[in-house]
Amino acid sequence: xxxxxxxxxxxxxxxxxxxxxxxxxxxxxxxxxxxxxxxxxxxxxxxxxxxxxxxxxxxxxxxxxxxxxxxxxxxxxxxxxxxxxxxxxxxxxxxxxxxxxxxxxxxxxxxxxxxxxxxxxxxxxxxxxxxxxxxxxxxxxxxxxxxxxxxxxxxxxxxxxxxxxxxxxxxxxxxxxxxxxxxxxxxxxxxxxxxxxxxxxxxxxxxxxxxxxxxxxxxxxxxxxxxxxxxxxxxxxxxxxxxxxxxxxxxxxxxxxxxxxxxxxxxxxxxxxxxxxxxxxxxxxxxxxxxxxxxxxxxxxxxxxxxxxxxxxxxxxxxxxxxxxxxxxxxxxxxxxxxxxxxxxxxxxxxxxxxxxxxx
Numbered sequence: 001x002x003x004x005x006x007x008x009x010x011x012x013x014x015x016x017x018x019x020x021x022x023x024x025x026x027x028x029x030x031x032x033x034x035x036x037x038x039x040x041x042x043x044x045x046x047x048x049x050x051x052x053x054x055x056x057x058x059x060x061x062x063x064x065x066x067x068x069x070x071x072x073x074x075x076x077x078x079x080x081x082x083x084x085x086x087x088x089x090x091x092x093x094x095x096x097x098x099x100x101x102x103x104x105x106x107x108x109x110x111x112x113x114x115x116x117x118x119x120x121x122x123x124x125x126x127x128x129x130x131x132x133x134x135x136x137x138x139x140x141x142x143x144x145x146x147x148x149x150x151x152x153x154x155x156x157x158x159x160x161x162x163x164x165x166x167x168x169x170x171x172x173x174x175x176x177x178x179x180x181x182x183x184x185x186x187x188x189x190x191x192x193x194x195x196x197x198x199x200x201x202x203x204x205x206x207x208x209x210x211x212x213x214x215x216x217x218x219x220x221x222x223x224x225x226x227x228x229x230x231x232x233x234x235x236x237x238x239x240x241x242x243x244x245x246x247x248x249x250x251x252x253x254x255x256x257x258x259x260x261x262x263x264x265x266x267x268x269x270x271x272x273x274x275x276x277x278x279x280x281x282x283x284x285x286x287x288x289x290x291x292x293x294x295x296x297x298x299x300x301x302x303x304x305x306x307x308x309x310x311x312x313x314x315x316x317x318x319x320x321x322x323x324x325x326x327x328x329x330x331x332x333x334x335x336x337x338x339x340x341x342x343x344x345x346x347x348x349x350x351x352x353x354x355x356x357x358x359x360x
Contacts, residue, residue, distance in 0.1 A: 085152065086181045088115075090159050092149040093176035093223070094206050097122070097140060099147070108151055108165070112158030121148040123231035144231060145205060146173060150180070166221065174210060176221040193220070194240040194269040195250050200224075201260035202233045212259050213239055217246030238269065 077085065092104070101117055108114065123141035124134035134140070153159055159179055166177040182190070197209065206222040213219065224237035241247060247268065250257075254266035 083181070087156050088153050088159060089180040090151040090153065090162050091176070091178050091180050092151065092165075093178075093221075094146050094173050095119075095149055095175055096171040096173050097144050097147055099170065104149055104151070107170075108162055111153070111162040113154040114151060115154055116152045117149065119147055119149050121226065121231050127229060141231070143203070147231075172207070174207065174222075176206075176223065178221065190240060191269045193242070193244050193247060194238050195247055196236070196238060196267045196269055198236045198265040198267075199262055200233065200235045200237065200264065201262055202235055204233055204235075204259050208259050209237065209239065212257050212264070213250060216241065216249040216253065218242040219246070 090108070092108075095104070101119070105114060105117060122131075122135065123144035124131055125139045125141050126134055129137075129139070151162075153162075163177055163179070165175065167174055168177075169175075179186075200209070204224065206224060209222050209224070210219055218241065220240045220242050222237065222239050225234045226232060227234065239250075241250075250266055251268065254264070257264045257266065
C-alpha cells in the first residue's frame, strides 16, 4: 500500500478535539470574514466560465449630472419658417429602389452642406403592418422600381447649383432634380413647355414614356402621378420639354404615340389662373344673357298693343268675331284680350292703313 506510514491511524484517533464555542457569537467570531458583493464581482473569472446573474441583487441607475432627462421634441414651424425650409429643399425623383442614403449623400454633398435627407414614395408589400414597420423590415413591393427623395441643404444657393444633376443616369434611371418651391415665372414656363398625358398603363415607367416621346424633342423630365399608399401609377402624368417646340411636335403626333400597347391621350398644359379667369368670364356672360332673356320674356308677356290713330282705335276690341275695316277681330267671344307682339301689331296696322288710304 503506497503512501501509508506506520502510526498514521493511531495518531489520528488520539488527536484532541477542537474546543466547542461557548455561544453563537464565539462561532461567528471564529468564522472567516465573508467577502462583499463588490469584492466578489471584482475577482476575475476562470477561463471558460460564465458568472450567473444573481436575481436577488437589484441594479440601480448610475448617477448622472442631470437628475432628469428630458426628451427632445421639435416645435412646429411657423408658415414663414416652413417656407424658408422649403426654399432650401431639393426634390430628387425616379431613383432606383435599391439606392442607399450614403450614395445619395455622396452624390449631392459636393454642392454644399446637407442638413437632412429622407426617402419617400416607396411601395411596401403589406399596408396592414404600416409603412414604417415595412421599411425597417425591408418589405418592399416586388414590382416597385423607383422612389423619391428630399434633401435639405444648409444654404438656399446650393439648391440652384444642384439642378445640374437633372436628367443624369443612375442605374439606367433618368433622375429628376427640381426645386420644391418655384416662383410664378418658373411655374408659367413649366406650363408652356409641358404636356399632359393620359390613358397609360398603371405599370408604365418614366423610361418608357421618355422613349415614346423623345422623337418630339429634348425632354427635361417625366413626372407620373402615383397613389400615396401603394405607389402604383394612376395612368396620368406630365412631360416637360426643354422648349415649346417639343410641345408643338407632340400635338402633331399625338394620335400615333403609344405606351404598353395603349394609345396616349396628349393635351396641352394651361395656366390654372387663366383657366379660372376664363371660366368666371363664361359664367358671368351666361348670367347676363339669362337676365336679358328673362327681361325680354317679361316684356312680351306684358305687351297688349297700343291704340291706333283714326279708324284703327277699336282694332283689338274684344267681342264677337266680325269684320271691321277689312280686318277680323281676334277675339272669340271672350272678355280677355290675347297678347300680341309689337312686330305683328305694327305689320297689321300698316296693312290696314294702306287699305284706308287706297279707298280714299
